[in-house]
Amino acid sequence: MKKECVAMLLAGGQGSRLYVLTGEMAKPAVPFGGKYRIIDFPLSNCSNSGIDTVGVLTQYRPLELNSYIGSGQPWDLDGSTGGVHILPPYMDSKGGTWYKGTANAIYQNIGFVDYYEPDYVVILSGDHIYKMDYSKMVARHKESGAACTISVMEVPWEEAPRFGIMSVNEDDMITEFAEKPKAPKSNLASMGIYVFSWKTLRQYLTEDEADPTSENDFGKNVIPAMLENGEKMAAYRFAGYWKDVGTLESLWDANMDMLSPESGLDLHDESWPVYARSVNAPPTFLGTGSRVAHSAFNRGSILDGDVQNSVLASNVRVGKGARISYSVLLPGTVVEENAVVEYAILGEDCRIGVGCRVGGAPEDTAPSPWGLTVLAPHCRLPDGKQVRPGIMLDRNGEEVSK
Amino acid sequence: MKKECVAMLLAGGQGSRLYVLTGEMAKPAVPFGGKYRIIDFPLSNCSNSGIDTVGVLTQYRPLELNSYIGSGQPWDLDGSTGGVHILPPYMDSKGGTWYKGTANAIYQNIGFVDYYEPDYVVILSGDHIYKMDYSKMVARHKESGAACTISVMEVPWEEAPRFGIMSVNEDDMITEFAEKPKAPKSNLASMGIYVFSWKTLRQYLTEDEADPTSENDFGKNVIPAMLENGEKMAAYRFAGYWKDVGTLESLWDANMDMLSPESGLDLHDESWPVYARSVNAPPTFLGTGSRVAHSAFNRGSILDGDVQNSVLASNVRVGKGARISYSVLLPGTVVEENAVVEYAILGEDCRIGVGCRVGGAPEDTAPSPWGLTVLAPHCRLPDGKQVRPGIMLDRNGEEVSK
Amino acid sequence: MNGLHGIIFSYEKRNNLRELTEIRSAASIPFGGRYRAVDFALSNLVNAGVTDVGVVLHGRYQSMLDHLGTGKVWDLSRKRGGLRVLPPFNYQKDWGAMPFRGKIEALSGVRSYLNTIRQDYVALMDGDLVVNLPMAEIFEEHLKSGADITVVCGDDSFATEDGTYYEKDESGRITEVLYNLHSPRGYRGLEVYILSTELLKELVDDCTAKDQYSWRRDVLRAQREKRNLHCYVWGGFAAQIRSVQEYYDRSMQLLDPEIRAELFTPERPIRAKGADKSSTYVGAEGRCVNSLVAEGCRIEGTVENSILFPGVVVEEGAVIRNCVLFKETTVRRNARLSYIIADKNVEILADRTLMGHSTYPIVLAKSSKV
């Protein structure tokens, strides 16, 4: 079943910089924006871009991700040819190995890709929040005749040293690649989204695999090897909203961004819907004494308290007199009466007891060091408990360090 | 989402005794009976028995199995609660391990089972051809108050030493278990189908995992441990057709059995349908010069030759003057004009060239040793090639030993 | 619990819903912020383990077909059994587009379908009943009571237009069947029945042979002495939606936490189609209280005592009070609405004021621009 283009989504990472939030699930399964999970973004992008065949490479606690993706129906990725497929590592007659790196994960699934005989393969990451038409990037790839096209965006010069930086010529063809350069020659940062001509990639993957010194990573090994060999590499400029949500702070930032259309993250735009598997629950009820402002919520919640600048997922309960601000509440979280939650991320099914005080605003914390307060899923705080800013608790309520 | 009963299907084995047939796919994905794959039997049994939640444990080349099972829709196993889930090994924060044995495979997926809070877990195997109402077995389990119920069938006494043999008391409660006993005390053989009370099994699995000397196998470790501890173990007698198709000979036998209703394997019975994911192809055409007798075929074939006592899967082509007898042809096989195929299993998309001679009847082979002739999927024989009885060829046409 | 089959009736016969049923049948009327009325009957059945359900359609059923699809939402998309949609032309040959005169006539029209029912018992429900009945329990009581027909009745103070009312003795046996009552008394029938499949077929055949078509007149009332009719009394919320006023009053009841807890008990979830909408956003100056709000709304103005379906937009300065706004209603700046039911996709222009009254809520027709 020939396909012009197949997408491979690297969802394998443990996401250890999300700490307790990924204790029980893979990073792409982490809830986002009140209704989504992170993986909804690349999957919806594929669907909206007309890419109907997606391999999801995963080896870390895939259960939640598996059952979330299911048949792929919510993203229209359940066609009879193609569709979305979870690709765990497997054993063959020579035994099995876990995915050693991003390139090795694709290498181990060459058989899957070959089955569709694609001309192009789009490599995606499972931890970015953005809306992007991959078909335009593939068009750029075709036009430029490149072996590999890398999507890039301009970042402020002062932030460039944190990224993989591309230098390009007048045709936006890549001339140089520097991983986190101290003195960047350009401010075009790689977004970790690649289009490859499959034949070429297949060959580089095979060579990379044969090299025992390689870390089998796209950014560290495959891309530099291609550049060195003089392959044509194109840059594809992207201008919209894009955020890597690999850290607690960036995940929180991105949630806050969705409250402000000026951030560029518009999830109400019907021309580019972001799909999600939705939870079955009645609409949310806002009680007589509630005060909800500059906040987002989803289904099944009962809000009787004060919610400001916050993003609430489904089935949240906020009791009378409770106060939530600048916080992200994941599904099923309960904040009992008169509790106060500020600048916090509360994991799924947390319970904040009556009168608790969780987190605090930076301005109230100075001069002590400030940080987000994070609770693991299922963490249950007894009534009256205080959790200082910057603290992280595991599901048993024990403090763990970030 | 509580379920009374969850089924766990052990589909992990490489199926090395099926040799070249499982070179590229897991054993349960091997085609059977012209239309099915082996795994259709346990999945259809689950569906017909009212068990709507099935975990499929697999770690060996799961790609074909994965895409075959898909959303579970062909078996009605795509409900919004439950459904069929592929469960590969995975990594957690402590790293990952491959499934060490049947019991360990379940152990590693305790989280999956716990999610459904089942009272009972049915353990199934992915390489048996049979139709069985598991709900009756679960009913027997409940009535007897056992911790574990094992389905057994009477086998001829002389064959008993090849099986795991159960001794039972007058209530059909198991008193003794002997793995392949030289002097069997009973002729009740275990069929490798178990019902456990989940709480009890969960505990035994945990203990078994902690024992470094255990092979983490149900038959070798968990069942003996339970018996030793005096747990109540019930036998459930099964009388219909049942066959372990773990060897080439038994797979061939079972295919032949489906041609003869007297074998007990009736696949036309509408009260217990065996479901399969079907291939889209036009009906089969039998040409003017064809002669098809005591044979089964499926969609998309064009038969112009002589087909006797054989089972043909979909999209097979048999040329004019070709002769097929006592053979099993897997999907897409082409037998060109005047070729002769006898007592053979031909893998998917094989091509037998014009005038080839593949295999032979036992009576024609004597006094040389006889055996089935087996061709790996995609094996292409040049015109006129001879393949003696008992030979096995890989996809390149090289002889390999059984 | 596989012994029970479901039949849901969705046909035009009551017509006080004005513009609301202009483009749809009562069973597909939106209710409660994200449901269609028929979601309740379907969920009630499915939550009791029912796997086979037939929906008898008539009238404007395009929106119903779209809504039901293959029944996947209710896990009724099955190889064997599952959802069966029964449009009217399935009936005797030249039936045409005449509406049924009654349930018996509707059932007679799908007589051959009745023969295919695999279960021994049948539950009949109306598609316009909003309720969360414990059907498994009712079925059990039916079996225990030895009744020929179990009639489920409500026990609240609400009357309904053209309702049927029952009197019963201490054992629960129905002694009187009344309708066309000026002042209702007794237990209000919810038009939910359980009986054996055999009896159902017998009743349909008998009545059809005599050109009798009314279930309540020709079966329940006429045979109340001959048959053992058992009354199951449901004390909870149960809304029959026969008029705009009933629709409005019943909707507003959902603002009561106790009624919501009852209707939306997690033990028996009401399943409905999803909407591909993002989260609802309440702006910095927005105010939204005592309201039920679905996803995908944007609220920059004031919303009080109202029910908002997905995708409603309330712009700055707009004030919504005591309203039910269907999907994609847009209320522009400084508009003021009270006691309004706005059908899908209505737009209220800036600075407009529209006011109904609690005893006469105003309905705005689909896609109108006011």
Added chain:
Amino acid sequence: MNGLHGIIFSYEKRNNLRELTEIRSAASIPFGGRYRAVDFALSNLVNAGVTDVGVVLHGRYQSMLDHLGTGKVWDLSRKRGGLRVLPPFNYQKDWGAMPFRGKIEALSGVRSYLNTIRQDYVALMDGDLVVNLPMAEIFEEHLKSGADITVVCGDDSFATEDGTYYEKDESGRITEVLYNLHSPRGYRGLEVYILSTELLKELVDDCTAKDQYSWRRDVLRAQREKRNLHCYVWGGFAAQIRSVQEYYDRSMQLLDPEIRAELFTPERPIRAKGADKSSTYVGAEGRCVNSLVAEGCRIEGTVENSILFPGVVVEEGAVIRNCVLFKETTVRRNARLSYIIADKNVEILADRTLMGHSTYPIVLAKSSKV
């Protein structure tokens, strides 16, 4: 290839199919051993990359609804676009059950649906046309030719009842549109058209305003000089099924390997619903030649020059020649059939003999016992 939208018409207008359309429309007639006629139009469109298809229904469309489901079989079950089923009551209010007088009237009935079409071009097809057209290629030719309307014509010797015939000049432009011909000449119209969505809406509105309802009279014939009508000639198999005789003759053509290869080319597979049937079994004494046989059959007797749908049983000694047997036909011992079309679930009792003639094949009605 996302620029093309499909509209398939499935309504009763031709009625020479006798018992075969008693319970179904022509578009849902079984054909070729496992298909329904409409599978061809749907597959033709889908194989050309069409993602949005509307099916305009009328008449006995229950079996059509059952068959189409959500369109999953054709990958038309989509969140955006996909399959849209358009039953007649979607039309202007009190349309009722009157059949359409023509395609224009049918399209006028779904006028609001036409507004929702996202694609710039529309392909119109009839649900009773059995063909495997390269629609992508035809669409390309339409764009290149600059035609207002492309009319797809057949070029084989078959005539069809009530056919439309075209004459064209060398450039492919249609010069004459004829019907009601006693001896057909020119190219036989397959009732497959491509035109822009805008033009379609304009034509429908213009004609409707003048109470014109016939596509071929009021559009094609009347406007043949004003509009650029382009003829695309398809040289392959193309069966319009308007009478039992056409049905039978066209079915029998499938025994020709070349016609099968053309109609079932793997490049453009015809997709159809599966049947949960096991493999077909031919017994030790069975004989089955020059026949097309679906799955799940059991053949213990003799079958020659016939087409067997799934689940047909031919018992010992029975002889079937030149027959088309629909699903689940059972032919008992020693019965003999020739030139018979047996509808679903027919049973031929032992020792019976039934013979039609190649010029008058006999139709046995659904579920009859002979």
